[in-house]
Amino acid sequence: MSKTTPPMQETDRLFAQAQPRSDFRFDASVARVFPDMIRRSVPGYTTIIPMIEVITDQYVQPGSHCYDLGCSLGASTLAMRHGIRHDDCQLIGVDNSAAMIERCEHYVALDDHPLPVTLKCEDILTTELTNASVTTLNFTLQFVAPDQRLPLLTRIADATRPGGALILSEKIRFDCQEEQDCQTRLHHEFKRANGYSDLEISQKRSALEQVLIPETLEEHRQRLLAAGFDQVMLWYQCFNFVSMLAIKSPE
Numbered sequence: 001m002s003k004t005t006p007p008m009q010e011t012d013r014l015f016a017q018a019q020p021r022s023d024f025r026f027d028a029s030v031a032r033v034f035p036d037m038i039r040r041s042v043p044g045y046t047t048i049i050p051m052i053e054v055i056t057d058q059y060v061q062p063g064s065h066c067y068d069l070g071c072s073l074g075a076s077t078l079a080m081r082h083g084i085r086h087d088d089c090q091l092i093g094v095d096n097s098a099a100m101i102e103r104c105e106h107y108v109a110l111d112d113h114p115l116p117v118t119l120k121c122e123d124i125l126t127t128e129l130t131n132a133s134v135t136t137l138n139f140t141l142q143f144v145a146p147d148q149r150l151p152l153l154t155r156i157a158d159a160t161r162p163g164g165a166l167i168l169s170e171k172i173r174f175d176c177q178e179e180q181d182c183q184t185r186l187h188h189e190f191k192r193a194n195g196y197s198d199l200e201i202s203q204k205r206s207a208l209e210q211v212l213i214p215e216t217l218e219e220h221r222q223r224l225l226a227a228g229f230d231q232v233m234l235w236y237q238c239f240n241f242v243s244m245l246a247i248k249s250p251e
């Protein structure tokens with residue numbers, strides 16, 4: 001596959017046939033269907049991506065680094081790229097799935113924009129973070145072990161310049177059981193409306209159970225403050241999917 005040939009985009013039928021339960025992984029079969037899978041699975045994803053460009057444009061600083069942690073195929077990376085007005089910034093996408101990074105390189109090459117993008121196949125828990133103005137975790141923190149989340153967010157906050165920001169999008173859970181049930185039902189209806197069958201929805205749900213650990217909005221808010229951010233705002237919610245903006249005050 002040459003770098004300028006668009007990768008084949010396939011429809012997500014990964015959970016269409018009855019199969020033994022196994023944990024969800026970001027492997028080559030997921031990477032092949034990922035644009036279709038995430039668009040049909042995450043309510044609001046197609047709104048959040050263009051807003052990442054708008055938010056990046058507001059918080060990016062000249063001469064700084066911008067990070068997309070858990071970049072997958074680069075949808076959020078490219079949104080950041082288009083929001084960066086300074087030619088002396090570095091944009092770095094990090095993902096520990098080799099299959100994702102390999103395909104991401106093609107999407108970056110096809111995107112007509114002068115700002116270089118560095119892609120790293122690394123663990124976001126250990127990747128180097130310095131001199132950051134904007135960092136994005138677009139539906140990635142939910143896959144990090146809960147006890148590793150505060151250390152990661154603290155590293156991000158420590159690396160962020162005064163006036164810089166973190167965009168954090170997550171699937172959340174609710175303390176109130178009634179709300180949890182209602183929002184989960186609405187999310188599953190969204191998947192059904194996008195053509196997923198009951199079997200696909202339930203098989204993916206059990207594959208994600210041990211892997212995607214959602215937390216409440218309050219848990220996210222408190223931890224972002226504990227990590228060193230000064231202000232936390234909810235800027236988007238659709239059912240049990242949200243996006244937050246955590247800001248370090250200007251000096």
Ligand SMILES: C[S@@+](CC[C@H](N)C(=O)[O-])C[C@H]1O[C@@H](n2cnc3c(N)ncnc32)[C@H](O)[C@@H]1O
Nearest residue numbers: 026070072075076095096097123124138139143
């Ligand atoms: C839901 S996807 C992110 C979607 C992407 N940000 C977007 O906007 O299209 C989560 C990604 O995080 C990556 N990931 C999960 N844990 C990681 C870790 N510890 N280090 C690096 N990447 C990780 C996965 O490989 C996967 O590609």
Ligand SMILES: O=C(O)C(=O)C[C@]1(C(=O)O)C=C[C@@H](O)C=C1
Nearest residue numbers: 037038041042139171204208212
């Ligand atoms: O919660 C679900 O049911 C999902 O399918 C969500 C989700 C996500 O939020 O990342 C899980 C895995 C894929 O990356 C696409 C969507």
